[in-house]
Amino acid sequence: MPAEDTRSRLVAHATNLFHREGFHAVGVDRLAADLGISKKTLYKQFRSKDELLTEVLDRCGDMAVQDFPDESDDASPRERLLGVFDAQRAYCEAPEFSGCFFVNIATEFRDPSHPAVRQACFHKSQLHGYVRRQADIAGAHDSESLAEQLVVLHTGAADYALLTGRYPATIRQAVEALLDVHGIH
Amino acid sequence: MPAEDTRSRLVAHATNLFHREGFHAVGVDRLAADLGISKKTLYKQFRSKDELLTEVLDRCGDMAVQDFPDESDDASPRERLLGVFDAQRAYCEAPEFSGCFFVNIATEFRDPSHPAVRQACFHKSQLHGYVRRQADIAGAHDSESLAEQLVVLHTGAADYALLTGRYPATIRQAVEALLDVHGIH
């Protein structure tokens, strides 16, 4: 098997396990065994487990943004913003859902200077920017506040789904109420 | 020093450290050393580190409810519900704030049957019940939905404060919008 395949299979599997069980809970022995390779091979691809995590975080950061509705389609800003939460709902209702990956990893590494925590902040800021752009297009009078409010709702909804096992059904109503208040129709 | 003092000092200190750095990141050696006692004494008070965590969680569960505005005072339900977020704001802006303790610990123990995770759910359900009671008193037409929405906002606000280092200033406006929608004036 080509080395690149081994590398990407490692990143993919590590993403799953780190997300579902946590970075510290998953040992490199298990990662290697699951993929039918030896630790020797793993450490030839990545200098350390931390380097593997960095690659995992980079990959997830890229993927998360793709879940936002395409800004070049012909939907209205309101529809796009509601679409963010529809996409999140689908994400949270998947059987393997286990919380926001970035928040989970950031909780494990409390140190704010750790790359994992910084990546989590960056992801939130990407959502923030997306909301602001949509709100500005729609002529909202305070897109900054709306963005903050929707980011809070977005984060809270994932937590709620994780703790209760059910995505909060009334989120959509709450989002619509906030969009109405900010004049986005 | 009386044994009871040692016990409660242990619980208090463990609460701080488990909250700020995580359960697994804080060893019993350090806990004992910080308090100037030996591990022997610690293990005479608690059979295991897990038993200490159980006591910590019980104590925090009791304390968290006390942060909700007293239901027997003469404030209106709307004022009480806004007061929940004012109290949270003060909590999040304290220098030692490091996220919702229950969510943090629950994230460490992914197993939903673990007492820590159950305690986290219980705490959220207590907030849910509080909101519902206030909403029902105020004659809301759908107190269940409002409770869900405010719990999501509440959880998300703590996450936001943890990740960004700043409590979301526009939460109050969002809460007021939702209260308005549900007919609570």
Add this chain to the structure above:
DNA sequence: CACCGAGGAAACAGATCTGTTTCCAGTGTG
């Protein structure tokens, strides 16, 4: 066939944790 390199299996080193045990110093009491 002879050789060589890639990679698996597993031992190993070193660190770090929980929980136990040993030893000893200090203290209160007869």
Add this chain to the structure above:
DNA sequence: CACACTGGAAACAGATCTGTTTCCTCGGTG
């Protein structure tokens, strides 16, 4: 003083992790 008890310091056992190394097997190539 003699004795018993408390609790600190530290060694220890056993587990678990990361990362390294050793040994061996197997497949490709001259």
